[in-house]
Amino acid sequence: NAGVTQTPKFQVLKTGQSMTLQCAQDMNHNSMYWYRQDPGMGLRLIYYSASEGTTDKGEVPNGYNVSRLNKREFSLRLESAAPSQTSVYFCASITGNREGYTFGSGTRLTVV
Amino acid sequence: SQKIEQNSEALNIQEGKTATLTCNYTNYSPAYLQWYRQDPGRGPVFLLLIRENEKEKRKERLKVTFDTTLKQSLFHITASQPADSATYLCALGNSGGYQKVTFGTGTKLQVIP
Numbered sequence A: 001n002a003g004v005t006q007t008p009k010f011q012v013l014k015t016g017q018s019m020t021l022q023c024a025q026d027m028n029h030n031s032m033y034w035y036r037q038d039p040g041m042g043l044r045l046i047y048y049s050a051s052e053g054t055t056d057k058g059e060v061p062n063g064y065n066v067s068r069l070n071k072r073e074f075s076l077r078l079e080s081a082a083p084s085q086t087s088v089y090f091c092a093s094i095t096g097n098r099e100g101y102t103f104g105s106g107t108r109l110t111v112v
Numbered sequence B: 001s002q003k004i005e006q007n008s009e010a011l012n013i014q015e016g017k018t019a020t021l022t023c024n025y026t027n028y029s030p031a032y033l034q035w036y037r038q039d040p041g042r043g044p045v046f047l048l049l050i051r052e053n054e055k056e057k058r059k060e061r062l063k064v065t066f067d068t069t070l071k072q073s074l075f076h077i078t079a080s081q082p083a084d085s086a087t088y089l090c091a092l093g094n095s096g097g098y099q100k101v102t103f104g105t106g107t108k109l110q111v112i113p
Helices: none
Strands: A004-007 A010-013 A019-025 A031-038 A042-049 A064-068 A074-078 A087-094 A107-111 B003-006 B011-014 B019-026 B032-038 B045-051 B056-059 B062-067 B072-077 B086-093 B107-112
Touching (some): A004 A087, A019 A031, A031 A064, A074 A087, B003 B086, B032 B072, B072 B086
Antiparallel strands (some): A019 A074, A031 A087, B032 B045, B032 B086
């Protein structure tokens, strides 16, 4: 049981480049989330998908897009990366009978 | 605006003692509160959830209290061990579901042998 798997683990982008962060969970969870974590800021919600086929904006959605490809996979896309998007990105999932999120191990992204 | 405060300074404690971490909040009426553990370079790991109608919750060496009058939760680790060293995050959620969870910035705990 792998839980939540994120790829890649590390990435360096140049300003203006695009990339997609991948997330997959094998726990049959309904809801999936993308957070970013910055020093002194705590985890902030970018986008979430309450169930397959739906996506909604979180607290800091600007500059990002998401796709809930199927129940297992939820990807985060940066169309034109900016230095302000340098952060650690975490994917998480949960389902109705659970009390807490299961997080992936994160993607450390640097935009230069 | 909603605000969650966790002590940003690291908490150093001697092995075997009880560690107590604080989570205060303002402008918020949470339906539940979660605590997570985060190790360096890893994602947070869920530990405990306590609901607004619960005063206290226990799990092995962990105890969480929730005082909605004081707007505060206390997280205790009894008989602390060096392996308990990590950053601990609190998160508050309202009745709107898990998409409404707001995280604190975390407190780093160092247990000294």
